Amino acid sequence: MRDLSKHMKTKWLLVGLVVVAGVATASTAIGRGRPTANSSNPAADVLARIASSRVTAANVAGRTVSVEARASERGADSTRSLWYATLAGAALAQNAGATSVARHVVDTTGAELAAETDAVASGGPSAFGPSDRSAADVAAGARARAQSVGARLLSAHYIRLFGGTAELVVQPTDPLAFVRSGGANVGALLGDLASNQRPYLVTVVDGDGRPILVLGYTPAVGGGTGQGIGWQAPQADSDAIWGATKPAHRLP
Amino acid sequence: MLRSILAMAFVVAAVAAPSALANQGGKFRGSGSDAGSRANITGSASVPSNGGAIATVRVQNTAATGLFQFGHLKQGSSYASDCGGGGTIGYMVERRAAGGSYLCNAFFGVFGLNHKFSTLHVSGSGWNAYIDGSKIDGPYALGFTSGQAFAVGEYNGGAPSSYSMTYGPSGGTPWQYTIDRTNWITINSATNFNEGGWIITSLPSPFSISR
Numbered sequence: 001m002r003d004l005s006k007h008m009k010t011k012w013l014l015v016g017l018v019v020v021a022g023v024a025t026a027s028t029a030i031g032r033g034r035p036t037a038n039s040s041n042p043a044a045d046v047l048a049r050i051a052s053s054r055v056t057a058a059n060v061a062g063r064t065v066s067v068e069a070r071a072s073e074r075g076a077d078s079t080r081s082l083w084y085a086t087l088a089g090a091a092l093a094q095n096a097g098a099t100s101v102a103r104h105v106v107d108t109t110g111a112e113l114a115a116e117t118d119a120v121a122s123g124g125p126s127a128f129g130p131s132d133r134s135a136a137d138v139a140a141g142a143r144a145r146a147q148s149v150g151a152r153l154l155s156a157h158y159i160r161l162f163g164g165t166a167e168l169v170v171q172p173t174d175p176l177a178f179v180r181s182g183g184a185n186v187g188a189l190l191g192d193l194a195s196n197q198r199p200y201l202v203t204v205v206d207g208d209g210r211p212i213l214v215l216g217y218t219p220a221v222g223g224g225t226g227q228g229i230g231w232q233a234p235q236a237d238s239d240a241i242w243g244a245t246k247p248a249h250r251l252p
Numbered sequence: 253m254l255r256s257i258l259a260m261a262f263v264v265a266a267v268a269a270p271s272a273l274a275n276q277g278g279k280f281r282g283s284g285s286d287a288g289s290r291a292n293i294t295g296s297a298s299v300p301s302n303g304g305a306i307a308t309v310r311v312q313n314t315a316a317t318g319l320f321q322f323g324h325l326k327q328g329s330s331y332a333s334d335c336g337g338g339g340t341i342g343y344m345v346e347r348r349a350a351g352g353s354y355l356c357n358a359f360f361g362v363f364g365l366n367h368k369f370s371t372l373h374v375s376g377s378g379w380n381a382y383i384d385g386s387k388i389d390g391p392y393a394l395g396f397t398s399g400q401a402f403a404v405g406e407y408n409g410g411a412p413s414s415y416s417m418t419y420g421p422s423g424g425t426p427w428q429y430t431i432d433r434t435n436w437i438t439i440n441s442a443t444n445f446n447e448g449g450w451i452i453t454s455l456p457s458p459f460s461i462s463r
Contacts, residue, residue: 079353114352119389183409184302187330187338194337202332214353217336223357223389225342230334230354239408241334241354242306242346243276243319 035128042095046088049160054081055088063099064117065089071105071113076203076211078113079231080167081105083201083216086116086229090199090221091127091161093120101221118227124197124219131164138166141191146170149185151178154205162219165193167201175206179213179232182240186215197226212236275411277450278404278461279427279442286311287373287433289401290382291457292424293323294366295417301328303409306344307417307461309369309427311379313399318350320394321404322371322381324417326363331409343369345381345388350395357389364417368425373397375433401429401439405450405461412463420457427457 037045043058057068069085071077082105089101098120105114133141135158146153151172158166170189172178178185186202187194194200194217201216212233219226230241238244281289289309297305308323325335325344335344335356342361348354361367370382375397380390403419420426428436440456453459 074351082353114349116355116392118355118357181409183304183331183333187302187332190332190337194332200337215332215334217332222355223343223345223359225340225358225360226336228334228336228356228358230356240332242325242344242356242406242408243310243312243321243348243404244354 035126035130037092037095037128043092046092046095046161049091050084050088051159052084052157054084058088058092060092060096060098063097064102065093065096065098065100066102066104067092069103069105071107073107074113076214076231076233078105079214079216079229080201080203080211082114082116083167083214083218083229086118086218086221086227087159087161087199090120090218094127094220118222121220121222121224121226123224124226125162127161127220129163131160133164134158135164135166138164138193141193142166142168142189145189145191149178149188150174151185151189151204159199162199163196165199167203169203169205171205171207171209175204175212176236179204179236179238179240182213182215182238186240213238213240215240275408275447275449276404276406277444277446277448277452277463278402279439279444279452279455279459280312280403281401281429281439281442283429283431284314284400285398285431286401286429287398288371288430288436289403289428290368290370290372290425290436291403291419291427292366292368292421293417293419294364294421294424295415295460296364297326297407297415297417298413299326299328299331299407300410300413301330301338303328303407303411304331304333305407305412305415306404308344308402308404308406309371310402310404311371311373311399312402313350313396317348318394318396318399319346319348320371320379320381320392321346321402322369322383322389323404324361324363325358328410333408343383343388345390347379347392347394349393359388366421366424372430372433398431401427403427403442403459403461405463416460416462418458418460420459422458427455427459
């Protein structure tokens with residue numbers, strides 16, 4: 001019995017080595033040194049890593065990656081889904097060597113909520129490189145930092161792309177004051193989660209759980225240093241969005 | 253009488269007090285039909301770790317609350333914005349489709365280095381950003397094809413310890429607008445806007461926005 005067990009262990013060890021060697025060889029061949037998606041179906045792999053019902057489909061046609069996403073409305077929810085779609089598109093584009101990423105956000109009836117196309121940016125971190133932090137690490141760090149800025153971490157949706165990142169949903173004790181100084185508060189909340197061009201999404205909700213600020217970032221798409229995204233509720237006056245401050249003062 | 257004076261003093265203070273967190277100042281042309289805005293922009297700014305600053309040319313569509321702007325960007329190490337996380341320095345192209353999210357593409361660059369920043373709507377295509385005449389970003393369809401030309405200084409978060417940007421410096425392109433998308437016209441008359449603490453010199457270019 002012990003010999004059989006030993007034989008089985010050896011057999012599985014050999015199988016494992018063959019699989020690992022095969023994947024490593026494929027990665028080197030396809031990714032020119034960069035890790036690639038762990039699947040013969042990269043789009044499915046990316047969607048599995050995103051693990052959100054917000055992103056419904058992704059595909060590559062020629063040099064363009066197209067991503068479909070779903071949201072309930074044009075404001076905060078659409079912004080969040082757009083970020084998820086952008087992240088999926090950036091990862092898939094890096095894997096496929098695409099030059100542009102198109103995202104399309106629709107509601108449950110199919111009506112268009114947002115449509116954006118951006119160039120792929122060269123450089124940035126590897127989408128499929130090893131994650132240097134686990135879901136538990138991300139949540140624990142975010143929970144502690146949220147407390148330090150007067151907020152409670154409601155959820156951390158972990159995503160195993162670009163080294164491991166998350167959407168953080170936080171509920172501050174004083175939501176409007178929090179978003180008024182949103183630039184520094186979100187910066188402190190993110191801590192090193194935002195280091196080295198790592199993507200992130202932060203959704204700040206009020207006491208009733210309604211979003212009042214959405215702030216995100218995705219590398220490898222848009223400009224050379226990536227693309228940021230922001231949305232604020234009409235009653236909010238956040239200092240985290242350029243050009244959006246003091247609506248009453250913007251123009252006479 | 254004393255109560256009236258105190259009440260008036262309170263109102264004046266409330267209106268005049270600059271925000272410590274977010275603040276814009278600059279000029280806008282007031283036409284509403286501008287399809288582009290451009291200028292050379294150069295200068296310097298020192299921002300704290302919890303703040304940032306920009307200097308841009310912008311076309312803003314008031315009715316539709318859309319905007320497209322391009323210029324210098326500097327963010328402190330622990331300040332996050334819709335242009336990304338802390339420490340982002342270079343150039344920014346920010347867009348907002350009418351009523352939509354803000355999207356900001358950030359590019360590597362040297363804050364304050366003299367460049368010509370152009371925003372231009374191309375018919376049948378969308379809004380584009382050009383640096384020194386070369387396209388860097390776009391086209392983006394934003395639901396509006398014209399608006400008001402702006403020259404903008406802005407800081408967010410902690411106030412900059414210094415900020416001085418010149419628009420249309422000697423030898424560079426003065427602040428200009430276009431309506432027909434071909435001919436650029438130098439702006440010699442515009443309205444200042446000031447959310448507090450900005451020093452905005454008068455046209456013609458070069459003019460400066462500082463604090």
